[in-house]
Amino acid sequence: MSETAAGEYKFSKKHLLGLADYSAEDISYVLEQAKTFREVLDRPVPKVPTLRDKTIVNLFYESSTRTRLSFELAQKRMGADVVNFSSGISSTKKGESLKDTIRNISSMKIDMVVVRHESPGVPHFLTRCVEAAILNAGDGAHEHPTQALLDMFTMQQIHSEIKGKKIAIIGDISHSRVVRSNIIGLKKLGAEVIICGPKSLMPVFVETLGANVSFNLEETLAWCDVAMALRIQMERMGAVTDLFPSLREYHDLFGIKMAHLEKYPDFMIMHPGPINRGVEMESDVADSDRAVILNQVTNGLAVRMAILYLLSGGTRI
Numbered sequence: 001m002s003e004t005a006a007g008e009y010k011f012s013k014k015h016l017l018g019l020a021d022y023s024a025e026d027i028s029y030v031l032e033q034a035k036t037f038r039e040v041l042d043r044p045v046p047k048v049p050t051l052r053d054k055t056i057v058n059l060f061y062e063s064s065t066r067t068r069l070s071f072e073l074a075q076k077r078m079g080a081d082v083v084n085f086s087s088g089i090s091s092t093k094k095g096e097s098l099k100d101t102i103r104n105i106s107s108m109k110i111d112m113v114v115v116r117h118e119s120p121g122v123p124h125f126l127t128r129c130v131e132a133a134i135l136n137a138g139d140g141a142h143e144h145p146t147q148a149l150l151d152m153f154t155m156q157q158i159h160s161e162i163k164g165k166k167i168a169i170i171g172d173i174s175h176s177r178v179v180r181s182n183i184i185g186l187k188k189l190g191a192e193v194i195i196c197g198p199k200s201l202m203p204v205f206v207e208t209l210g211a212n213v214s215f216n217l218e219e220t221l222a223w224c225d226v227a228m229a230l231r232i233q234m235e236r237m238g239a240v241t242d243l244f245p246s247l248r249e250y251h252d253l254f255g256i257k258m259a260h261l262e263k264y265p266d267f268m269i270m271h272p273g274p275i276n277r278g279v280e281m282e283s284d285v286a287d288s289d290r291a292v293i294l295n296q297v298t299n300g301l302a303v304r305m306a307i308l309y310l311l312s313g314g315t316r317i
């Protein structure tokens with residue numbers, strides 16, 4: 001956070017590398033701006049010229065559907081010139097290093113870079129290679145700040161404020177960047193957070209995450225206002241794939257079921273996607289009116305428009 005001479009808040013971030021670098025004021029400010037963009041999305045012509053003079057590159061080294069489309073659509077709705085890079089069809093295949101790729105791209109006068117990479121710390125590394133503003137779209141199992149921002153925006157839509165709310169995050173905690181960014185952001189905004197899942201899917205130093213831990217789904221659902229389910233991230237498990245006996249057993253113990261919705265009538269269901277129906281939750285749960293999973297996707301667009309606007313140093317919406 002920074003303050004003007006008059007003492008009022010002024011957003012002064014150059015990058016979005018993770019929510020660890022953002023104060024509660026910074027996070028609240030982004031969420032406040034996102035409300036304006038959410039309104040823009042409901043207009044007959046959901047476009048604003050805010051980024052008309054900006055060029056943005058989306059650098060995706062890892063597969064993505066939602067996040068990549070959401071960033072690209074947000075940029076186009078704001079009039080930016082957009083170029084897309086995916087590692088599978090680029091010179092990365094010919095042995096070019098990340099640093100050389102980004103320097104070459106930067107020579108084309110890019111203002112902002114959105115990056116997703118399987119290695120934690122890549123967005124931080126890029127800030128040392130180029131002048132452009134860097135936005136982290138997910139770095140390994142480290143952070144996924146725009147996902148947590150859109151999750152918090154969605155929680156605010158439901159509960160009006162996050163302070164004092166009870167949030168349960170259920171599933172593969174070890175391999176999730178979504179959980180890290182959410183715990184950091186939610187704690188800063190005053191929520192209580194419980195992480196719940198099998199012991200084998202909890203990180204070794206679980207207590208350092210700053211959330212309470214539960215191994216009991218039933219108790220967790222009885223307690224929470226929001227239950228956020230996470231996918232089992234097989235692709236990040238490396239050689240160790242025997243962390244639980246079977247998906248069926250995982251679902252039996254940690255999957256959210258229609259019977260839970262009847263028994264505990266208050267909690268809302270969230271999921272960052274992609275969902276594995278029948279694993280994290282029963283298919284009917286994902287389609288029930290307690291789930292706000294598609295609202296999360298729409299809100300993701302508004303939140304990404306807001307952060308792009310703020311990091312472009314923009315003054316016109």
Ligand code: NCD
Pocket residue numbers: 066067138144147177178230231233272273274
């Ligand atoms: C998440 C991710 O990529 O970390 N998804 C997303 O951004 N929509 C979660 C996941 O892949 O399970």
